[in-house]
Amino acid sequence: QKEVEQDPGPLSVPEGAIVSLNCTYSNSAFQYFMWYRQYSRKGPELLMYTYSSGNKEDGRFTAQVDKSSKYISLFIRDSQPSDSATYLCAMSAAGGTSYGKLTFGQGTILTVHP
Amino acid sequence: DSGVTQTPKHLITATGQRVTLRCSPRSGDLSVYWYQQSLDQGLQFLIQYYNGEERAKGNILERFSAQQFPDLHSELNLSSLELGDSALYFCASSKGTVNTEAFFGQGTRLTVV
Numbered sequence: 001q002k003e004v005e006q007d008p009g010p011l012s013v014p015e016g017a018i019v020s021l022n023c024t025y026s027n028s029a030f031q032y033f034m035w036y037r038q039y040s041r042k043g044p045e046l047l048m049y050t051y052s053s054g055n056k057e058d059g060r061f062t063a064q065v066d067k068s069s070k071y072i073s074l075f076i077r078d079s080q081p082s083d084s085a086t087y088l089c090a091m092s093a094a095g096g097t098s099y100g101k102l103t104f105g106q107g108t109i110l111t112v113h114p
Numbered sequence: 115d116s117g118v119t120q121t122p123k124h125l126i127t128a129t130g131q132r133v134t135l136r137c138s139p140r141s142g143d144l145s146v147y148w149y150q151q152s153l154d155q156g157l158q159f160l161i162q163y164y165n166g167e168e169r170a171k172g173n174i175l176e177r178f179s180a181q182q183f184p185d186l187h188s189e190l191n192l193s194s195l196e197l198g199d200s201a202l203y204f205c206a207s208s209k210g211t212v213n214t215e216a217f218f219g220q221g222t223r224l225t226v227v
Contacts (some may be wrong), residue, residue, distance in 0.1 A: 041220075042221075
């Protein structure tokens with residue numbers, strides 16, 4: 001079983017829809033939670049970063065972390081065709097060399113139709 | 115443009131060969147991370163260097179090695195290449211040792227034939 005599980009989709013939504021992307025994890029040591037967006041043939045781009053539990057909002061994006069359930073989510077409001085990409089969740093533990101080791105989910109492919 | 119430069123963009127080589135991938139981090143960044151992305155394994159952390167020293171190690175094969183030079187650029191050496199090593203190799207960099215705000219390069223696509 002992978003440490004981080006993410007539904008690969010693909011997910012297809014109409015423009016303006018609210019998108020919900022999720023990851024579950026098994027390692028209770030994870031403290032830092034990130035969401036990356038990756039366009040085709042490009043490197044991942046950091047969207048949101050959250051420490052421990054709670055919510056964080058940045059424009060149309062909201063990240064939620066529920067450590068008790070080992071579950072994280074990314075919500076995209078008013079989705080746009082330019083949001084079409086692969087979304088990757090990533091996590092790391094805290095302390096020492098753990099800070100440098102990111103564990104990624106498989107990525108969810110999202111397509112937003114005009 | 116993230117500011118992280120990787121060369122070459124594409125590489126095709128034969129099994130058993132050795133290749134070197136190069137990464138120049140963003141100006142001022144001291145940490146360099148290497149990742150491998152394949153269809154079956156996803157994005158996997160290989161190794162981190164901080165200011166010239168190895169900082170953290172992930173699922174890096176013994177046939178692979180890396181180093182970070184005094185000018186902070188890094189190289190990933192892949193030897194005795196196998197078909198299964200075909201993948202996208204990404205480099206990322208950050209100012210400190212924490213990988214929460216790392217910026218990724220565009221990657222090197224390696225094809226082993």
